[in-house]
Amino acid sequence: MPIVLPSPAHPTLSEPTYIAPPVWKRALAWAGVVVGGLILVASIGTAGGGALASLAGVLVGLAAAGPGGWWILCEHKDRTRAEEDYRLDREAALAAQSMSGQVSADALSPLTWSTPLAPYARRWPLVGSVSAAALVAGAALMPATTPTPVPAASPAAATGAIATSTVTSTVRSTTTTTVTLAPTSTSSAPAAPVAAEPEPAPASTVAPEPTYAPAPAQTYAPAPVAEPAPQSASYANCSEARAAGAAPIYRGEPGYASKLDRDNDGVACE
Structure with missing residues (x-):
């Protein structure tokens, strides 16, 4: 309380005296006012988001700034009263x-100024309750x-993601093991190479030269040898034709004779 009344706690005071409050009280009061003011400004600025939320913010801001503002007001009133009393x-x-x-002491007694310096009523129970x-x-x-709520992924998108992530891995043994991923036929876009685990950069390797199987040698069938045209032959009977290996003999072939074709069907020595 800035205005201190004479009491056993202050035996040196003969009349009510103004004493400046400690700095931490002034700092605490102003901190409450600043925080409450910021809450009020933010609540009024976001009034378009909802009247109920804005009203709630205003009430919280007033609750934060009220006690500090009331303490600053009371301290100002006490300081003003003390300065006026000191001036008079x-x-x-x-x-x-x-x-x-020039004038006797009895005549000067009415000029003595005595003001009842009293502290401003704090009313802290009422202020705290409000x-x-x-x-x-x-x-x-x-x-x-x-x-x-987070929207669930559609089945088509999930299937596409699974198909895209389906890859086959080909491992090549070098000084450092690396894994090269190639997309399967289920994915239209090629997948980028993925390192199996975080390792230092692999040493450069030279791909082996491809080997080719020798082409089969082209073979050619020998040209058919023309058989010599048989010379005209004649057989006395079928036994002679069979002995020569010419039986049966068809009409028009060398060695055919009607005498050898008994049934005249065009085939001799049947």
């Missing part, structure tokens, strides 16, 4: 000093936040 006492003392040699009620009301009016 000083003027009365100067007036009495200037007329002390601030607590505003804080509770603001917390009750604050709308509850609901988590935003």
Whole structure:
């Protein structure tokens, strides 16, 4: 309390005196005012998002700034009263000093200035109750936040993702093991090479030269040898034709004779 009354705790005081409050009280009061003011400005600025949420923010801001602002107001009132009392006492003392040699002390007694310097009423129970009620009301009016649902992935997208990630791996043995992934026929886009595990950069390797199987040698069938045209032959009977290996003999062939074709069907020596 800036204005301190004479009491056993202050035995040196003969009348109410103004004493400046400690710095930490002033800093705490101004911190509450600043925080509450920021909450008020933010709540008014976001009034378009919802009247209920804006009203809740205003109540919380008032609850935060109210006690500090009230303490600053009361301290200002006490300091103003003390400065006014000191000014009046000083003027009365100067007036009495200037007329002390000309007027008797009894005549100067009415000029003595005495003001009842009393501290400004704090009313902390009322201020605390109002601030607590505003804080509770603001917390009750604050709308509850609901988590935003995450849309589920469609089956087609999931199938595409699975098909894209389906790869076959080909491992080549070098000084450092590396894995090269090639896409299968189920994926239209090639997959980038993926390292099996974080390792230092693999040493450069030279791909082996491809080997080719020798082409089969082309073979050619020998040209058919023309058989010599048989010379005209004649056989006395079928036994002679069979002995020569010419039986049976068809009509028009060398050695055919009607005498050898008994049934005249065109085939001799059947």
